[in-house]
Amino acid sequence: MPVLDTLSTIMGLLLGVYGLFYAVIAVFGLKKRKNQFPETRPCQRIAALVAARNEEAVIGQLVHSLVSQRYPKELSAVIVVPNNCTDDTEGAARRAGARILHVDRDVHSKGEALESAFRQLLAEDEFDAFCVFDADNIADPNFFQAVNDALNAGARIAQGYRDSKNPHANWVSGASSVFYWFMDRLYNHARRTLGTSAALNGTGFMVSASLLRETGYDIHSLTEDLEYTAQCALRGERVYWMDNAITYDEQPERLRDALVQRMRWFSGAYQCKKYYFKQLLKKHSFPCVDMALVFGSVYFMVLGLLPLIMSAVSMIVYMAHTPEYVLPMLLLAAGSGLLSILAMQAFAILICLLERKRLKPMARAIVLYPLFMALWMLANWASILSGPPKWKAIQHKAQTPDMEREMGGNA
Numbered sequence: 001m002p003v004l005d006t007l008s009t010i011m012g013l014l015l016g017v018y019g020l021f022y023a024v025i026a027v028f029g030l031k032k033r034k035n036q037f038p039e040t041r042p043c044q045r046i047a048a049l050v051a052a053r054n055e056e057a058v059i060g061q062l063v064h065s066l067v068s069q070r071y072p073k074e075l076s077a078v079i080v081v082p083n084n085c086t087d088d089t090e091g092a093a094r095r096a097g098a099r100i101l102h103v104d105r106d107v108h109s110k111g112e113a114l115e116s117a118f119r120q121l122l123a124e125d126e127f128d129a130f131c132v133f134d135a136d137n138i139a140d141p142n143f144f145q146a147v148n149d150a151l152n153a154g155a156r157i158a159q160g161y162r163d164s165k166n167p168h169a170n171w172v173s174g175a176s177s178v179f180y181w182f183m184d185r186l187y188n189h190a191r192r193t194l195g196t197s198a199a200l201n202g203t204g205f206m207v208s209a210s211l212l213r214e215t216g217y218d219i220h221s222l223t224e225d226l227e228y229t230a231q232c233a234l235r236g237e238r239v240y241w242m243d244n245a246i247t248y249d250e251q252p253e254r255l256r257d258a259l260v261q262r263m264r265w266f267s268g269a270y271q272c273k274k275y276y277f278k279q280l281l282k283k284h285s286f287p288c289v290d291m292a293l294v295f296g297s298v299y300f301m302v303l304g305l306l307p308l309i310m311s312a313v314s315m316i317v318y319m320a321h322t323p324e325y326v327l328p329m330l331l332l333a334a335g336s337g338l339l340s341i342l343a344m345q346a347f348a349i350l351i352c353l354l355e356r357k358r359l360k361p362m363a364r365a366i367v368l369y370p371l372f373m374a375l376w377m378l379a380n381w382a383s384i385l386s387g388p389p390k391w392k393a394i395q396h397k398a399q400t401p402d403m404e405r406e407m408g409g410n411a
Contacts, residue, residue: 018300021293029190030354035244036192037149044148046206047077047127048139050098051113055135056087058250058396062137063096071144077127080135083113089135111219111227118217127209134203136250136396138165146245147206156211157232159188160204160245165401167362172258173251174365175372178348180251181355184243192241197233197287199294200225204247211237220275222388223268226294230276233287248401255375262379267388269295301380344370 048066052059059080066078079101080093090100103116114132121127129151133139143160150158161184167177180201188198202225215235221227232239252258273295280292319329348369352362359366 015300018293025190025194026186027190028193029186031189031193033185033189033243035149036241037146037153037155039145040149040152042072042075042145042148044151045075045126045128046071046131046144046147047079047121047129048131048133048144049079049081049114049117049121050093050133050135051081051083051110051117052089052093052135053082053084053110053113054087054089055396056089056092058136059089059093059098060096062133062135062139063093063098065137065139065141066133066143067097068141069139069144070141071148076144079117079121081113081117083107109219109222109224111217111221111224114224115217115219118212122209122212125209129206129208130212131206132203133247134249136165137203138248138401139204140246140248143204143245143247146242150206150240150242150245151208155206155238155240155242156208157200157237158206158240158242158245159198159200160206160242160247162201162204163246163248163401165248165250166253167251167357167365169251169253171364171368172255172372173253174362175348175369176251176258178351178362178365178369179373180249181351181357182347185351185354188241189243191290192243196290197229197237197239198241199291200229200239203249204245206242206245221268221271222264223272226269226291227272227275230272230280230291230295233285233291234276234279234283236285236287238287250396258372259375259379262376263383264388266380267383270298270384273298298384301377301384341370344373 050059050062063078063080066076069076078098080090080098081101081103082090082093083103084107094100101117101120103113104120105112105116107113107116118130121130129147131143131147146160147158162180163184164173164177164180166173168174183201188201191198202223205225207228211232215231217228218231219227229239252261277292277295280288280295283289315329315333345366348362348366349359351357352359352366365372
């Protein structure tokens with residue numbers, strides 16, 4: 001028992017240091033958000049790029065939001081890259097006003113489709129920068145202008161604010177929205193406050209043509225956003241944060257879809273750990289160590305689980321030898337669990353308040369947020385044990401985003 005207690009204490013301390021690292025950085029996210037880049041005259045040639053697979057239902061809505069940008073039409077374009085489609089994604093995108101670009105080789109992932117598109121478009125030398133979106137997004141009317149301002153200030157790669165189309169649909173979409181608001185405020189905004197590199201979040205990001213010519217888009221994992229962030233960190237290229245470049249992203253409304261998504265993401269991070277973890281640690285720069293800790297999360301998952309198991313074993317053995325303490329120990333365990341649940345619910349409330357989201361429509365998501373995150377952790381373990389799930393389309397539907405500004409908030 002002393003050996004178990006000692007090991008549990010050591011691993012608990014390591015996990016505490018890991019958590020403290022993120023907690024200290026998150027404190028800087030409490031600083032009020034404000035636009036980092038001054039507004040400038042439109043001059044950058046910007047292309048929106050959408051790799052789409054069986055997105056006929058929603059692609060038109062995204063394209064409409066992009067062709068309707070408050071930005072000179074002669075300086076912008078909307079390019080859809082249909083790949084492996086069995087529906088009329090191409091026709092829907094074309095009717096909405098998009099230019100169609102076909103991949104020039106067989107592709108099996110979003111990253112491969114983007115690589116094909118970037119390579120073809122760079123050869124044409126028509127654009128200064130590319131903005132990457134998912135087909136189920138809606139872009140804020142000022143997105144291109146925000147990108148123009150970032151480029152004129154010297155940014156070569158930047159992540160925009162990832163908001164939600166459907167945070168009030170049900171508790172699953174609401175809890176997922178809370179997670180992304182957390183990433184916006186206490187991850188990316190916090191790192192901008194510190195003057196260090198943010199992270200790409202999969203959609204609503206910008207990359208300049210000049211950077212792509214230097215790096216290419218050589219992606220091998222399921223998480224092309226994190227992998228390219230790591231590549232930029234290794235080069236010393238800062239990922240900037242554009243909190244006024246807003247993308248409304250559709251969150252899954254079925255729990256199964258949310259968990260499958262999570263398994264894919266964690267599997268991709270696990271792949272990146274094999275490719276980049278040691279390289280990042282050798283660089284000794286903050287952005288590199290920051291990304292190494294993201295990819296090394298699998299180690300900390302083990303560190304987090306083993307102390308719980310050992311504590312449970314220790315408690316069972318202790319209660320077996322001292323039956324009079326069974327009830328007090330069970331009450332202590334129940335109390336600790338309840339405090340953890342309340343703390344996570346309080347955290348969800350804090351995120352909503354910081355981002356000025358209305359609490360009443362988010363009530364179910366806030367109450368069930370601890371369950372949502374616990375299931376996400378189980379999905380992470382499932383991806384380690386069984387590998388990434390096979391690709392399966394998640395059904396999207398065209399809908400108007402729950403614009404917080406129209407509902408009394410300010411996204």
